[in-house]
Amino acid sequence: MIGERWMIALGAGATRISQEVGGILILTAQVLRALVPPRIDRRELVKNLYKMGNRSVPIVALTAFFAGALMVLQAGPFVKKFGATSLAGYGAGYAVLREIGPILIALMFSGRVGANNTAELATMTVTEQLDGLRSLAIDPVAFLVVPRVLAMMVMLVALTALGDLVALGGAAIVARSMLDIDWSTMYFSMADNLRPADFLLGIYKSVAFGAAIAMSSCYFGIAVRGGAVGVGKAVNAAVVAAAVSIMLLDFFMTYLVGG
Amino acid sequence: MTAYLEFKGVEKAFSGKAVLKGMNLAVTKGEVMFIIGTSGVGKSVTIKHLIGLLRIDAGEIWFDGQRVDKLPERKLAALRKRIGMVFQSSTLFDSMTLAENVALPLRKHQRLGWDASLDQARVRLAQVYMAEYADRYPAELSDGMRKRAAIARTLALEPDVVLFDEPTTGLDPVSARRIDRLIRELADKLGVTAIVVSHDPPSIFGIADRVAFLYRGVVHVVATPAELRASSDPIVQQFIRGQSSGPMETPGF
Numbered sequence: 391m392i393g394e395r396w397m398i399a400l401g402a403g404a405t406r407i408s409q410e411v412g413g414i415l416i417l418t419a420q421v422l423r424a425l426v427p428p429r430i431d432r433r434e435l436v437k438n439l440y441k442m443g444n445r446s447v448p449i450v451a452l453t454a455f456f457a458g459a460l461m462v463l464q465a466g467p468f469v470k471k472f473g474a475t476s477l478a479g480y481g482a483g484y485a486v487l488r489e490i491g492p493i494l495i496a497l498m499f500s501g502r503v504g505a506n507n508t509a510e511l512a513t514m515t516v517t518e519q520l521d522g523l524r525s526l527a528i529d530p531v532a533f534l535v536v537p538r539v540l541a542m543m544v545m546l547v548a549l550t551a552l553g554d555l556v557a558l559g560g561a562a563i564v565a566r567s568m569l570d571i572d573w574s575t576m577y578f579s580m581a582d583n584l585r586p587a588d589f590l591l592g593i594y595k596s597v598a599f600g601a602a603i604a605m606s607s608c609y610f611g612i613a614v615r616g617g618a619v620g621v622g623k624a625v626n627a628a629v630v631a632a633a634v635s636i637m638l639l640d641f642f643m644t645y646l647v648g649g
Numbered sequence: 650m651t652a653y654l655e656f657k658g659v660e661k662a663f664s665g666k667a668v669l670k671g672m673n674l675a676v677t678k679g680e681v682m683f684i685i686g687t688s689g690v691g692k693s694v695t696i697k698h699l700i701g702l703l704r705i706d707a708g709e710i711w712f713d714g715q716r717v718d719k720l721p722e723r724k725l726a727a728l729r730k731r732i733g734m735v736f737q738s739s740t741l742f743d744s745m746t747l748a749e750n751v752a753l754p755l756r757k758h759q760r761l762g763w764d765a766s767l768d769q770a771r772v773r774l775a776q777v778y779m780a781e782y783a784d785r786y787p788a789e790l791s792d793g794m795r796k797r798a799a800i801a802r803t804l805a806l807e808p809d810v811v812l813f814d815e816p817t818t819g820l821d822p823v824s825a826r827r828i829d830r831l832i833r834e835l836a837d838k839l840g841v842t843a844i845v846v847s848h849d850p851p852s853i854f855g856i857a858d859r860v861a862f863l864y865r866g867v868v869h870v871v872a873t874p875a876e877l878r879a880s881s882d883p884i885v886q887q888f889i890r891g892q893s894s895g896p897m898e899t900p901g902f
Binding site: 517518519529 | 740
């Protein structure tokens with residue numbers, strides 16, 4: 391009975407996804423509860439801000455530079471053909487600030503920081519370090535999860551803002567060096583046409599993406615079952631969940647603000 | 650004598666498989682009580698129930714006149730400050746030095762500043778002869794050293810009861826006897842009640858005040874080490890002599 395098996399598999403998949411979404415929501419409620427009144431370990435917060443943010447700067451800058459450069463490179467032949475070089479900066483900036491920048495940086499951040507976070511928390515869970523915390527009357531959510539969630543959200547916003555700047559620089563450099571569009575044309579194309587709302591939409595998205603990456607990476611880390619195999623599965627699940635969440639959030643946020 | 654800590658008809662099953670089947674045990678204040686039994690019989694499970702790391706399916710657990718098995722997670726913090734636990738795998742935090750590990754509960758619960766908590770942690774580590782390793786990370790040390798540091802971390806909050814989960818397993822005989830001596834000193838000098846899960850005969854017969862032998866999900870017998878040695882029960886004798894054949898059921902063999 392292929393149809394029956396298909397239904398069983400579908401039901402099992404739906405149950406698993408419901409459990410995971412439910413688990414993430416419960417963890418989110420626990421995180422919010424730990425924030426009122428704030429019970430944040432400042433050392434853990436600073437350590438995570440540095441580890442997750444500062445050390446992500448090179449890879450984010452590299453990604454952003456080429457994202458901006460590629461936008462101009464792709465649009466180059468067309469703007470030249472139609473003599474619309476004054477729109478090259480606007481086109482590249484619009485795409486980078488609203489879409490490409492936040493998405494690419496969030497996916498890169500998820501791969502580097504989110505996966506690392508899941509692996510670390512999952513290893514701590516399977517080696518009973520979380521039970522060790524509980525036995526010392528220390529709440530693992532308040533001590534471990536809250537600083538990580540805050541650090542990921544703050545740092546993804548900061549990295550997105552930095553990435554936007556680098557991407558616009560990358561676009562200008564490629565426009566100048568490969569398409570002979572001078573600096574001032576690119577500058578005024580961006581300055582005259584781009585609005586603060588374009589930049590802010592990307593920043594709002596990065597807040598949502600940061601929350602999605604943080605909650606999924608922490609949830610799959612502390613909900614892990616089994617040993618090394620379980621840790622691998624947890625990292626995989628966290629990265630997939632974050633990527634899917636980023637795409638869905640991006641779609642709905644773009645749709646809500648009217649494209 | 651009144652029980653300081655008591656399990657009454659405790660039941661626990663995992664995925665439908667019953668591990669504890671109406672277990673009863675009373676521990677008096679200040680004693681060193683060993684819980685022994687074969688692997689998988691539920692010894693570690695038993696002590697984890699005491700601090701709410703696992704929840705019982707039926708029965709009651711009492712500590713110092715208070716029923717503790719029904720306490721919600723947010724109310725367990727007070728209990729966990731009074732009942733400390735040293736895990737089999739030490740559970741020191743990899744990302745912290747030994748001093749930072751021991752300082753953590755002091756920072757969190759005694760409101761000590763960073764430097765003061767580290768100073769206090771070094772004193773605690775010195776009590777378990779680990780002062781010179783205070784700035785090392787757990788991964789750089791042997792199992793025995795990690796266990797001693799874990800004991801120092803648990804003792805930092807000065808608990809009334811300490812639960813030890815196989816404290817000497819995997820240690821060389823000298824390190825194992827040093828751990829034994831530490832446990833005995835805790836009870837004799839500080840009046841700490843110790844519950845020790847073990848199947849290490851030198852520990853059992855060296856430092857226990859009483860021994861509870863867990864078998865088939867219940868406490869089969871509670872006795873002093875001398876009474877246990879003299880027991881005519883063939884199951885007890887098979888266990889303490891470590892005989893491969895006999896009346897004892899050993900799942901998996």
